Structure formats: C-alpha cells, structure tokens
Amino acid sequence: xLGPDHIRSLLRDSLRNLHLGDAxxxxxATTQALTRFANNRIHQNVYHDDAVAHIRIAYQKRQGRxxxxxxxxxxxxxxxxxxxxHAGLMPEDPDFPRLPQxxxxxxxxxxxxATANAGPEHRAAIVGMVCRxxxxxxxxxxxxxRTGVTExxxxxxRGRHCYHAGTFAGLLITARSDDSAGWSKGxxxxxxxIDAEALADEAIGKAxxxxxxxxxxPGEYPVVLEHYAVDDMLEALSxxxxxxxxxxxxxxxxxxxxxxxxxxxLVSIWDDGLDSSGWPVPFDAEGVPRQRVDxxxxxxxxxxxxxxxxxxxAGLASTGHQRxxxxxxxxxxxxxxxxxxxxxxxxxxxxxxxYITRFYYTRLAHNRGxxxxxxxxxxxxxxxxxxxxxxxxxxxxxxxxVDALAGCIALSxxxxxxxxxxxxxxxxxxxxxxxxxxxxxxx
Amino acid sequence: MDELIATALDTARQxxxxxxxxxxxxxxxxxxxxxxxxxxxxxADESVGLGIRALYNGAWGFASTRELTNAGADEAxxxxxxxxxxxxxxxxxxxxxxxxxxxxxxxxxxxTTPVAIDPFAVALEDKLALLLAADTEMASVPQxxxxxxxxxxxxxxxxxANTEGAHVSQTIYEAGGGVQATAVGNxxxxxxxxxxxxxxxxxxxxxxxxxxxxxxxxxxRIAEEAVELLTADACPVDITTDLIIDSSxxxxxxxxxxxxxxxxxxxxxxxxxxxGTSFLTPGLLNNFQYGSDQVNIVAxxxxxxxxxxxxxxxxxxxxxxxxxIRDGQFVGYLMSRESATRLGxxxxxxxxASSWNRIPLIRMTNVSLLPxxxxxxxLIADTDDGIYIETNRSWSIDDRxxxxxxxxxxxxxxxxxxxxxxxxxCTYTGITPEFWRNCDxxxxxxxxxxxxxxxCGKGQPGQIAHTSHGASPSRFRxxxxxxxx
Numbered sequence: 001x002l003g004p005d006h007i008r009s010l011l012r013d014s015l016r017n018l019h020l021g022d023a024x025x026x027x028x029a030t031t032q033a034l035t036r037f038a039n040n041r042i043h044q045n046v047y048h049d050d051a052v053a054h055i056r057i058a059y060q061k062r063q064g065r066x067x068x069x070x071x072x073x074x075x076x077x078x079x080x081x082x083x084x085x086h087a088g089l090m091p092e093d094p095d096f097p098r099l100p101q102x103x104x105x106x107x108x109x110x111x112x113x114a115t116a117n118a119g120p121e122h123r124a125a126i127v128g129m130v131c132r133x134x135x136x137x138x139x140x141x142x143x144x145x146r147t148g149v150t151e152x153x154x155x156x157x158r159g160r161h162c163y164h165a166g167t168f169a170g171l172l173i174t175a176r177s178d179d180s181a182g183w184s185k186g187x188x189x190x191x192x193x194i195d196a197e198a199l200a201d202e203a204i205g206k207a208x209x210x211x212x213x214x215x216x217x218p219g220e221y222p223v224v225l226e227h228y229a230v231d232d233m234l235e236a237l238s239x240x241x242x243x244x245x246x247x248x249x250x251x252x253x254x255x256x257x258x259x260x261x262x263x264x265x266l267v268s269i270w271d272d273g274l275d276s277s278g279w280p281v282p283f284d285a286e287g288v289p290r291q292r293v294d295x296x297x298x299x300x301x302x303x304x305x306x307x308x309x310x311x312x313x314a315g316l317a318s319t320g321h322q323r324x325x326x327x328x329x330x331x332x333x334x335x336x337x338x339x340x341x342x343x344x345x346x347x348x349x350x351x352x353x354x355y356i357t358r359f360y361y362t363r364l365a366h367n368r369g370x371x372x373x374x375x376x377x378x379x380x381x382x383x384x385x386x387x388x389x390x391x392x393x394x395x396x397x398x399x400x401x402v403d404a405l406a407g408c409i410a411l412s413x414x415x416x417x418x419x420x421x422x423x424x425x426x427x428x429x430x431x432x433x434x435x436x437x438x439x440x441x442x443x
Numbered sequence: 444m445d446e447l448i449a450t451a452l453d454t455a456r457q458x459x460x461x462x463x464x465x466x467x468x469x470x471x472x473x474x475x476x477x478x479x480x481x482x483x484x485x486x487a488d489e490s491v492g493l494g495i496r497a498l499y500n501g502a503w504g505f506a507s508t509r510e511l512t513n514a515g516a517d518e519a520x521x522x523x524x525x526x527x528x529x530x531x532x533x534x535x536x537x538x539x540x541x542x543x544x545x546x547x548x549x550x551x552x553x554x555t556t557p558v559a560i561d562p563f564a565v566a567l568e569d570k571l572a573l574l575l576a577a578d579t580e581m582a583s584v585p586q587x588x589x590x591x592x593x594x595x596x597x598x599x600x601x602x603x604a605n606t607e608g609a610h611v612s613q614t615i616y617e618a619g620g621g622v623q624a625t626a627v628g629n630x631x632x633x634x635x636x637x638x639x640x641x642x643x644x645x646x647x648x649x650x651x652x653x654x655x656x657x658x659x660x661x662x663x664r665i666a667e668e669a670v671e672l673l674t675a676d677a678c679p680v681d682i683t684t685d686l687i688i689d690s691s692x693x694x695x696x697x698x699x700x701x702x703x704x705x706x707x708x709x710x711x712x713x714x715x716x717x718x719g720t721s722f723l724t725p726g727l728l729n730n731f732q733y734g735s736d737q738v739n740i741v742a743x744x745x746x747x748x749x750x751x752x753x754x755x756x757x758x759x760x761x762x763x764x765x766x767x768i769r770d771g772q773f774v775g776y777l778m779s780r781e782s783a784t785r786l787g788x789x790x791x792x793x794x795x796a797s798s799w800n801r802i803p804l805i806r807m808t809n810v811s812l813l814p815x816x817x818x819x820x821x822l823i824a825d826t827d828d829g830i831y832i833e834t835n836r837s838w839s840i841d842d843r844x845x846x847x848x849x850x851x852x853x854x855x856x857x858x859x860x861x862x863x864x865x866x867x868x869c870t871y872t873g874i875t876p877e878f879w880r881n882c883d884x885x886x887x888x889x890x891x892x893x894x895x896x897x898x899c900g901k902g903q904p905g906q907i908a909h910t911s912h913g914a915s916p917s918r919f920r921x922x923x924x925x926x927x928x
Contacts, residue, residue, distance in 0.1 A: 032904060033526075034903060034904055035529075035530070036716075036903055038712050038713045038714070038715055038716065039711075039712050039713070039715075041533070041534045042502060042530040042533055042534055043503070043713055044503060044505070044802060044903075045502070045503060045504050045505065045526045045527065045529065045530045046504075046505040046506070046507075046526070046801075046802055046904065047505065047506045047507070047522055047523075047526060048494075048506070048507040048800035048801070048904070049507075049508070049509075049800075050490075050492065050507075050509055050800055051509070052490070064485055064486075065484065065485065065486040065487075066486060066487045066488075067486055067487070067488040067489070068488070068489050068490075069489070069490045069491060069492070069509050070489065070491065070509075079487075079489075082487050083487075085567075086485045086486070086487070086567070089485070089567050089568060089571060090482045090485060091481075091482060091571075091575070093481040093482070095481070096481075119529075120504075120525060120526045120529035120530075121529045121532070123529070124529040124530060124532060124533045125533070127533060128533040131533070140712065140715070142712065142713075142714075142715035142716035143716040144716065144903045146903075146904075172716060172903075173716070174715055174716040176712075176715055249479075249588055249589040249625065250588045250589070250625075250627040250632060251588075251589060251625060251627075251632060255627075255632075325486075326476075326483070326484045326486065360719075360841070360842055361839045361840060361841070361842070362839065363837045363838055363839045364837055365836075365837045365848075365850050365870065365927050366632075366850075366868060366927060367632050368630075368631070368632055371927060373837060373839045373848050373850075373870075373926070373927075374839050375839070375840075375841045375842070375846065377841075377842055394841060394842075394846075396839075396841070396846050396848060396872065398848070398870075398926050398927050398928075421903065421904065421905055422905075439848075439872070439926050440846055440848070440872055440926070441846070442841045442843070442845045442846035442874070443722070443843075443845045443846070443874060
C-alpha cells in the first residue's frame with residue numbers, strides 16, 4: 001500500500017509552484033491477487049499491483065489531462081506539464097465549470113486487515129476445498145477466488161484532499177456436468193463474510209438438479225429471478241441511463257419517463273456510496289462526497305446521478321458520481337429495496353413460469369425502455385404448480401428491463417451484495433416478475 | 444534491461460521454477476474525444492511495468508510490478524514462484540515443463556509495425572482540427588442530439604524472454620478513429636457510426652491510417668442517415684428471409700461465432716466460469732461441417748494493419764497464418780503451447796496479454812473470412828426477397844457460442860434484386876453452424892476489409908484484447924430476422 005501520507009505529499013509536491021490554474025490529481029492504486037481454477041484444479045494464479053495518477057489541469061474553461069503510472073516526482077511533473085499543454089490547445093467549453101470545491105468527504109468503514117493480507121496459500125486452500133466438493137459430486141468446478149486492496153485519493157489546488165482505502169474479496173464458482181451447470185458468487189470488503197462452503201454447495205446443488213434439461217417453447221412467462229439476474233438488470237439500467245450525461249443527450253431509458261410511475265410501486269432503487277453493507281466509496285474521482293441519490297422511488301423514476309459538469313449544465317450540485325477520470329457520471333453503489341417474502345415463497349406463488357439463476361452476455365438492443373438481449377445460464381428451471389419442476393435448456397430473451405420492472409409482483413425479503421470486478425456493487429433481492437419475453441433457445 | 448531480465452529469470456530458476464518467462468512493456472496511448480463540439484477528452488496515458496510467469500511442478504504463478512529495477516524484478520520473480528508453489532500444493536503432482544509446453548521456444552529478433560507517419564509526431568492541433576471538422580459536419584444536420592468524434596494512437600514496446608533462450612523485442616503502433624451521430628425524435632433514438640460502431644475503426648498503422656478514413660467527408664452522411672432512420676419503417680417482425688450482411692457487421696459475427704469458438708482454452712474448459720466453453724470440442728477437429736463450402740476462415744497474425752498483427756506472440760512464437768475453417772470444415776484452433784501440447788499439436792502463436800500486469804491468454808489474432816468471387820451489386824441483383832444490413836448495433840451469444848443475436852444500425856429491404864426502403868431496428872438470430880452452413884455467397888477481394896475489434900474481453904482478472912477480422916459482404920439464406928418488437 002502507498003498510504004495516505006505518502007500519496008498526499010507526492011501529489012502536493014507534483015503540483016507545487018507550477019502556476020497552472022486549477023489542477024487536481026485522482027490517484028488509484030490497486031493490489032489484487034486472484035487464484036483461478038477450472039477442471040477442478042488451479043490453472044492460473046496471479047498477483048498484480050499498479051498505481052495510476054490521472055492529472056487534470058483547467059483554466060479559462062479549458063481542461064487537459066494526462067495519465068501515468070510513473071509515480072516518481074519527475075514522472076508526475078512531466079505528466080502535469082503534458083496535461084497543461086493539452087489544456088492550452090483546447091477550445092473553450094462554455095459549459096465547463098471550475099474544478100469543484102467540496103466539503104470533506106465522510107470516512108467509511110471499508111478496510112479489513114485480514115483481507116488485505118491474505119496470501120496465495122489461503123486462496124489455494126479455499127479453491128482446493130471447492131474443487132474437492134465438486135469432484136465428489138462428479139462435477140467440474142471453475143471460477144476464482146480473489147483478494148485485494150484499492151486506494152483512492154484526490155488532491156486539488158481547490159482544496160479537495162481526500163483518501164480512501166478499501167479491501168475486496170470475491171469467490172465465484174461454476175459447477176458443471178456434461179449437460180448442466182450451477183453458479184454462485186459471494187464477495188464484499190471482508191473475506192470473512194464469504195461462506196465458501198455454502199457457495200460451493202449452492203453451485204453444486206444447482207448443477208446436480210439441472211441435469212437432463214428439457215426443451216421449452218420460447219414465449220412470455222412469469223419469472224422468478226435470482227438476485228444474480230436482478231443484479232444484471234440494475235447494472236444495465238445504470239450503464240444505459242442513470243448517468244446525467246445520457247439523460248441530457250436523450251440517450252437514457254430515463255429520458256422520457258422522469259417523474260412518471262414507469263415501474264411497479266414495489267420498486268425502489270437508490271445509489272449510496274456510504275452504506276457499508278455495499279462496497280462503500282465515500283467520494284468520486286473529482287473528490288466530491290458521494291450523495292445518496294434516489295433513482296426510482298416506489299416505482300416513480302426520479303433522476304440521474306451527476307458529476308460537476310452535468311450538474312452545472314442542469315443548474316444543480318454534483319452528487320459525487322464521477323466514476324473514473326473520464327466518461328460520464330455513473331451509479332456504482334446501487335441498492336434495491338427488498339420485499340417481504342422468501343425466494344421459496346416467490347416460487348410457490350407461480351403456477352407456470354421460469355426460475356432464472358443468472359443472465360449472460362446481456363447487451364443493449366434499444367435504449368428506449370432499456371431493451372436488452374441475452375441468455376439464461378447456470379440454472380434455468382421450469383416452475384409448475386409452485387415448485388421447480390424440471391431444468392430447461394438455456395433461453396435467449398429480448399426484453400425491456402423497464403417494462404419488466406413495471407410488472408414486478410414481489411421481491412424477496414433478503415438482498416445480496418453482488419460486487420463485480422470493476423468495483424460496481426449492487427445490493428439486490430430476488431424478484432418475481434409478471435412477464436419475461438424469451439425469443440429463442442440454444443442447442 | 445538485459446540485466447533486469449537475467450536477474451528475474453535467474454531468481455525464478457533459483458527458487459525452483461522449471462520454466463519462466465518475462466515481459467517488459469511500455470505502453471503510450473493518446474486519445475482525443477470531441478463530443479457535441481467540445482473536446483471532452485484529450486489525454487496522454489503511459490503505463491510501464493513487467494510481468495513474470497513461473498512454472499513449478501506443473502503449476503503456474505504470475506506476478507507483476509511497475510518497479511523496473513533489478514530489485515523489483517527480483518521480488519516479482521520470487522512472488523511468481525511462491526504463487527506457483529501454492530498452486531502446485533493443491534493440484535498435486537504435475538507434468539514437467541517439457542511435457543506441458545512441448546518443444547522449447549528460443550526465438551530471437553525485433554519487429555516494428557510499418558508506419559508511414561508516426562502518429563506521435565503529428566501535432567495535436569492537426570488531430571483536433573480533423574475531429575472538429577467532422578463534428579461541424581454532423582452539427583449541420585438538424586435533429587442530431589449527440590455527436591462524437593474520436594481518435595486514438597498507441598505505441599507499445601514489448602520485450603519477451605524466457606528460460607529456454609527466447610529474447611524478442613517489438614514495437615507495435617495502433618491508430619484508430621471514428622464518428623458517431625445520434626438522432627432523437629418521433630419517439631425514437633437512432634445512431635449511425637462511421638467507419639464502424641463501437642466508437643471507431645482501429646488497426647496497426649500510423650497517422651495515415653486515420654487520414655484514409657476521411658472522417659469529415661463521411662460525417663454529414665451518417666448524421667443524415669441517423670435522422671432518416673427516425674422515420675424509417677421498422678424491421679419486419681419475426682420473419683425468415685435472406686440476409687446480406689455488410690463486411691463490418693460480418694466481422695463481428697466472425698469474432699463471436701467463430702473466433703471465440705475456436706479458442707482451445709475455451710474448448711478445454713479453462714474459461715468455463717466466465718467467457719464460457721465452446722461447442723467445437725476437440726473431438727470435432729477435422730470432423731465437423733462448420734459452414735458451407737463457401738466458408739474459409741484463417742487466423743493470420745501477418746495481415747497488413749491487423750490489430751492481431753505482430754512479430755511474436757507472448758510466448759515467443761512467430762507470427763503465422765493457419766487455417767481455421769477450410770471449405771466449411773473445422774480444421775484448426777487458436778492455441779497456446781500448453782493447450783496445443785494437450786492435443787499433440789504445436790502452438791500457432793495465439794497467446795497475448797493485454798498489459799504487463801496480465802498473463803497471456805489464448806486470444807484471436809486476425810481471424811478472417813477469405814473473399815469469394817461475387818460482386819456486391821450482382822449479389823443483390825441475385826436476391827429476390829431479403830434484407831441488407833450494415834454496421835453493428837448490438838451483439839450477444841451464448842456461453843457455448845451456439846445461439847447468437849445481432850442488431851444493426853441500418854437495414855434496407857431487397858425486393859426483386861433491388862435495394863428498397865430503409866429499415867430501422869433490424870435484428871437477426873440463429874444457431875452458429877446452421878447459420879454458416881446457409882452462407883451461399885461471399886463477395887470478392889475488392890469488397891474485403893479488415894475491421895478492428897479493440898474491446899474483446901476475456902479472462903479473470905479481465906483483459907481487453909485488440910483483434911481484427913476481415914470479411915466481404917456475404918449472403919445467408921433463411922435467417923430469422925426481426926426479433927425485437
């Protein structure tokens with residue numbers, strides 16, 4: 001780890017006496033170790049660390065940038081000079097506000113010493129257990145177990161100085177037979193909260209139950225979506241429309257439905273970077289404190305998340321959602337309000353429908369309504385008379401995620417944290433939806 | 444750097460590695476994005492570091508560092524062996540390096556992408572002027588709500604060495620550019636892109652590669668097409684018809700339904716948890732009719748301007764061209780040393796890492812459909828009833844690479860051998876071998892283009908590879924079209 005004192009003195013010195021106008025540096029440093037397995041053995045096992053400084057110089061409504069992983073003072077100063085040169089070449093952007101001033105961000109609990117210090121022997125032992133369980137069940141396991149540390153810091157000539165260190169851990173398991181597969185995934189910022197045995201049993205159980213899948217005629221069916229599938233929905237809704245830049249361009253699914261009850265009253269979605277039950281990050285890449293933002297409240301679409309640029313255009317204050325050094329604002333710490341029934345009760349309420357473990361390779365087919373296409377994967381079952389009746393072959397869908405959530409009948413009482421490799425965290429329940437449009441089936 | 448390399452490899456050997464290799468990478472990237480008349484991004488990125496793989500008792504370990512010193516390399520080498528030992532401790536007895544990797548690789552030499560104009564020697568003002576000119580053209584079209592123009596230039600210097608005596612150095616230049624217009628109105632949102640979607644066209648080359656695109660000269664046309672699409676008829680729903688696919692959309696079809704399907708690590712289950720597996724299992728090699736006899740696909744890392752073009756792969760294997768599909772038959776995989784050895788074959792040099800801090804994986808090089816003999820006008824004239832589609836908009840395929848669905852930015856009806864009305868929101872779907880077996884015509888070399896795919900994701904931790912795919916427009920019979928309502 002670089003540590004807050006070293007980072008602060010390094011960034012401060014790199015901007016000293018340069019007479020640049022406004023400047024800020026966003027620094028990300030990540031150490032990650034990942035043990036990957038397939039065919040019941042470890043086949044890839046890696047460690048990497050990197051630290052990258054994103055430098056921004058702004059004056060007279062111009063801004064220039066440079067990025068480097070050379071964190072020597074000379075390396076940083078060279079990048080600063082390059083960013084300034086870029087700024088000098090830029091045409092003025094009348095909408096560009098000054099670099100933001102911001103109050104000090106709250107500090108959040110997100111660092112776990114045991115996770116930070118986990119070694120390859122620990123990871124190998126967990127993976128070994130998963131592989132042995134799979135082999136005992138006549139299955140082949142694949143997946144990864146990872147641990148690591150992320151440090152984030154912003155230093156600005158406008159008075160923003162912030163630092164955050166967080167840990168992360170994740171275990172992902174696919175268990176496979178010749179004709180079935182099961183999936184499980186757990187993670188967060190404390191590796192001690194990962195119940196590896198339970199995750200192994202979950203994936204193995206689905207793979208065993210999924211053997212001999214049947215054909216099913218594509219069409220519209222009620223669905224019970226596991227939290228893994230709901231996670232996919234929220235990720236898509238985030239990336240295809242929760243950023244204010246997309247709304248301002250008219251490219252967001254929100255563009256026509258802000259203020260309207262576009263989803264079921266059961267659906268409430270918000271972003272909260274300070275909630276330690278997610279993967280908290282207390283400030284954004286501009287050093288602006290993360291604000292809780294209601295995206296959908298009781299089915300009514302509220303509004304997008306902002307960075308300082310989109311907020312200035314809208315006459316608002318930034319909500320602290322500039323995710324990286326470039327690109328638009330993004331909601332990356334989403335929560336969906338749970339319901340009151342168990343997942344088993346959701347299944348029991350369906351006469352004939354489908355139970356979906358997760359979606360795969362989902363892509364935007366049309367931004368109006370966030371129409372997505374993708375496949376089911378790793379555990380798709382027909383529900384008949386309130387019970388999982390039989391496994392079915394994976395299905396392709398073409399479905400508006402907004403319309404699907406308009407037909408939300410119930411949500412499970414337990415939400416799960418899904419933390420992906422890119423640091424996007426979704427805390428979501430399982431969902432019972434009135435209808436899902438399946439448009440094809442695979443071999 | 445030679446001393447650093449020797450230090451790292453010696454340390455790995457002394458700690459017990461039976462085989463080790465090291466890559467030193469220095470990557471410089473310049474990116475400029477103009478969005479809605481404003482320079483949204485003008486950035487210079489540099490990333491420098493090294494990565495070391497070590498093999499111990501048949502198990503791998505990898506460690507990387509941005510500290511390019513003897514001490515940094517020494518520490519990374521020790522860490523790589525420690526990780527390999529941890530892997531071996533769980534895996535049990537493993538194969539020897541010779542059993543695992545086959546014949547030693549001891550390549551020597553250097554390679555540099557041929558460029559006419561070094562893109563890093565071109566003034567930023569010239570690059571900006573090119574993008575702003577394209578933006579102005581798009582801005583002149585009413586109803587265009589969002590405009591984007593961008594260029595990217597990359598120079599990557601890589602040195603690879605291994606304990607078998609290989610030592611190669613290469614400098615790869617990439618250049619890319621593109622424009623995109625989004626129109627909103629009539630309850631619709633429509634986008635057009637040039638030269639292709641996903642932001643830009645990209646290849647190995649210099650500044651001349653971008654100049655040849657003539658972004659400004661095509662910007663107004665694509666903006667007008669985006670507006671025209673707002674009121675175009677919707678693609679017919681759920682019909683089966685003949686489809687003529689333009690070369691850029693077909694390039695992505697090749698990428699998803701062939702390129703990934705012939706990655707041997709997928710076929711062997713190594714990517715099962717993430718990218719998935721493949722229906723092209725080893726038992727089908729030389730024993731499976733993948734497509735019609737019109738379908739000939741090669742993996743060629745020697746193609747001019749391809750993003751999969753290099754001197755050596757990241758295991759030191761030289762660039763080469765090998766057959767993947769010959770006269771419709773499945774005849775070859777993309778392979779690494781380890782995976783090829785498992786099948787009793789030799790690697791065809793497809794191991795590539797996205798960065799110094801990632802391990803090499805089996806990745807596509809330039810996986811291309813060889814040209815046929817048709818002229819495009821003749822092919823359209825030969826089609827009674829069908830749809831011509833152009834430029835990818837959406838893409839998805841299942842985890843065994845069977846069931847796919849693609850969307851295109853633009854479609855045109857074909858009636859009685861003539862192009863007709865414009866169609867919006869065109870989609871098509873199918874099952875890979877059925878689809879390729881229904882390919883009955885491939886256009887000739889004059890229509891053949893090599894398209895860059897610079898955002899191919901694979902692996903955990905994630906890696907983004909740069910690949911290319913050559914294709915010319917082709918016809919597919921009896922395709923299910925119009926999946927989206």
